[in-house]
Amino acid sequence: MAAAQPDAQPPAQPDGPPLIELRGITRVYGTGEAEVRAVDGVDLTIRQGEFVAIMGPSGSGKSTAMNIIGCLDRPSSGQYLFNGVEVAGLSRDQRAVLRREYLGFVFQGFNLLSRTSALENVELPLIYKGLGRAERAAQARAALDKVGLGGREGHDPSQLSGGQQQRVAIARALVGNPMLILADEPTGNLDTQRSHEIMDLLTRLNRDEGITIVMVTHEEGMAAFARRLVVFVDGRLARDEPVAPRGQGG
Amino acid sequence: MLWETIRLALQAITRNALRSFLTVLGVVIGVAAVIAMVTVGQGSSEQVRASVASLGTNVLMVRPGKQMMGPGARESAPAFSLHDATALADLPAVQAVAPIVTTGQTAVFGNANVATSVTGTTADYLTVSNWTVLRGRAFAPGEEAAGAAVCILGESLRRALFGAADPTGAVIRLKTVSCQVIGLLQAKGAGAMGQDQDDFILMPIRAVQRRLLGMQDVSTLSVALAPGVSTARGIRDVEALLRERRRIGPGQEDNFSVLDMAQIASMLSSVNAVLTGLLSSVAAVSLLVGGIGIMNIMLVSVTERTREIGIRLAVGASAAQVMTQFLVEAVVLSVIGGVLGIALGLGLAFLAAQIMVIPFSPSLGVVALAFLFSGFVGVIFGFFPARRAARLDPIEALRYQ
Numbered sequence: 001m002a003a004a005q006p007d008a009q010p011p012a013q014p015d016g017p018p019l020i021e022l023r024g025i026t027r028v029y030g031t032g033e034a035e036v037r038a039v040d041g042v043d044l045t046i047r048q049g050e051f052v053a054i055m056g057p058s059g060s061g062k063s064t065a066m067n068i069i070g071c072l073d074r075p076s077s078g079q080y081l082f083n084g085v086e087v088a089g090l091s092r093d094q095r096a097v098l099r100r101e102y103l104g105f106v107f108q109g110f111n112l113l114s115r116t117s118a119l120e121n122v123e124l125p126l127i128y129k130g131l132g133r134a135e136r137a138a139q140a141r142a143a144l145d146k147v148g149l150g151g152r153e154g155h156d157p158s159q160l161s162g163g164q165q166q167r168v169a170i171a172r173a174l175v176g177n178p179m180l181i182l183a184d185e186p187t188g189n190l191d192t193q194r195s196h197e198i199m200d201l202l203t204r205l206n207r208d209e210g211i212t213i214v215m216v217t218h219e220e221g222m223a224a225f226a227r228r229l230v231v232f233v234d235g236r237l238a239r240d241e242p243v244a245p246r247g248q249g250g
Numbered sequence: 251m252l253w254e255t256i257r258l259a260l261q262a263i264t265r266n267a268l269r270s271f272l273t274v275l276g277v278v279i280g281v282a283a284v285i286a287m288v289t290v291g292q293g294s295s296e297q298v299r300a301s302v303a304s305l306g307t308n309v310l311m312v313r314p315g316k317q318m319m320g321p322g323a324r325e326s327a328p329a330f331s332l333h334d335a336t337a338l339a340d341l342p343a344v345q346a347v348a349p350i351v352t353t354g355q356t357a358v359f360g361n362a363n364v365a366t367s368v369t370g371t372t373a374d375y376l377t378v379s380n381w382t383v384l385r386g387r388a389f390a391p392g393e394e395a396a397g398a399a400v401c402i403l404g405e406s407l408r409r410a411l412f413g414a415a416d417p418t419g420a421v422i423r424l425k426t427v428s429c430q431v432i433g434l435l436q437a438k439g440a441g442a443m444g445q446d447q448d449d450f451i452l453m454p455i456r457a458v459q460r461r462l463l464g465m466q467d468v469s470t471l472s473v474a475l476a477p478g479v480s481t482a483r484g485i486r487d488v489e490a491l492l493r494e495r496r497r498i499g500p501g502q503e504d505n506f507s508v509l510d511m512a513q514i515a516s517m518l519s520s521v522n523a524v525l526t527g528l529l530s531s532v533a534a535v536s537l538l539v540g541g542i543g544i545m546n547i548m549l550v551s552v553t554e555r556t557r558e559i560g561i562r563l564a565v566g567a568s569a570a571q572v573m574t575q576f577l578v579e580a581v582v583l584s585v586i587g588g589v590l591g592i593a594l595g596l597g598l599a600f601l602a603a604q605i606m607v608i609p610f611s612p613s614l615g616v617v618a619l620a621f622l623f624s625g626f627v628g629v630i631f632g633f634f635p636a637r638r639a640a641r642l643d644p645i646e647a648l649r650y651q
Contacts, residue, residue, distance in 0.1 A: 067645050070564075072564065072644050072645050072648075073645055092568075092569060093568045093569055093570070096563065096566050096567060096568045096569070097566065097568070099564065099565065099566040100565065100566020100567075101566070103566075105564050105565070107648065111557065111560075111561050111564075111648065112561075113558055113561060115265055124561070124562065124565050125565040125566055127254060128562075128565065128566045128567045128568070128571055129566070133254075172565065176566075
């Protein structure tokens, strides 16, 4: 980060158009006595180009909110506009198309296909987009270069370190040119140094590529890389505040 | 896209090669069994058809006694004579009659000593039974009348006695009779029941009667009907004449039997078809069991790869795409089993054909059918696991350990 140009710093709160608008989003599991309101009437707007960290104790509803934002889950009630389009009522397959075209996922456990080369892992979303083989390989290579793994295309996940595996996963999230990358505890399985490398990578993607990033974490240190912090408690938004630019030591 | 999916399926299959092999073993065995059964069945049907043809069309076998087989009154019924043969030959419905008498004998030539059967008959036998003289000649009328000690050899017997040498002109010994070889028959191969048709000697019937048996009986009359004469009319005419000659009054039962050989052969062939069908359907059941094996492993595979499915769904695979992937995997698996099974089945059928001395006649239709059927098994038994995969909840699937 020492090489970063100070004058290239974008504003702390980008005022692009809203990318994610949650209005009164509620997600209920079970019925009757066993009813659990995992997310309870959440209003949240995230604009294009933001880097948001979501924190909260376990069971606070942050993962459920992530799943709804990621179109993996549907809210029980409420409105969810993604890039201005109502998506709360979309079918399974419609949501799959949405994920394919606009979203990228990064998970705590990397979730790479085992015994499958890094290149093929990164190609995966492109297969479902219906791209040809050569084009897929080219785009996947470019994505791997971007995360600093050029030259390791043929490696299996088992031949890569944890940090490298997470880079492959980021390349996979990146390869479809998403508007939004959702990272669920991306550094949870990594030591501090690797964690910082991954966070630097995400920061760079946010700053240089303008990709909106929403990240769930339970580490204050990782949340500090974001520009905005949202804290969930008991299914509700407890805090929503900007993050001070990171210390000069970074 | 489909090719892509097939490549993906092959990858998944080779990733777990041993298990994939064991999985398809059921289909391999099922398909191999069906192919082997049908191919062997067809070979033996062909054999039957060929021996029907070798019997000649429209040939009647006339024997003394009521029945051909079983506990008949044949022993007590009087035998035919050569006069019966001449009288039958005069019927307008009859083209030729070969009187036949057979006896088991040991043929000796030099050091070779072979047990065989001797058929005493006339040159008409060659016409009636569709034999061709390959080398040498048939009996001359003079030889027939005089009962000359001449003989024509079947191919198997020739090989046993003479090996590679040319037998014509040689003299072999039967009992105390020295017999000159004047001809050699073209080989016919195995008969409808798998017997060797070429292991015999032809001699003029009078020679056999007088020199070998010391009697005048004729045991069988082989009657070729004239062209255009129906089998029914031929049987009627032959029966009428023989009843008259054997002085059987009206209302009395025949003491001889007339058999339509073509009929017997076609019956044999239909028995064959039924047997083939039965064995094939038993084999088809094992194919079904193989399909269930595939379903079982595909279900295990879906459970094992729950996380993988979750990843695929998360990056934007539609339910249909996931379903297609698993369905194609099941189909590719069972088609691989089908191909291996076809190869194995044809191999087994080839071996069986060698051992049973029947023609090896693989049918493209059956192979194609087995191939399609194995693909079909994949679709049927892959459908349920594939649907289960497609219906997984991506969140649950990603969380699955």
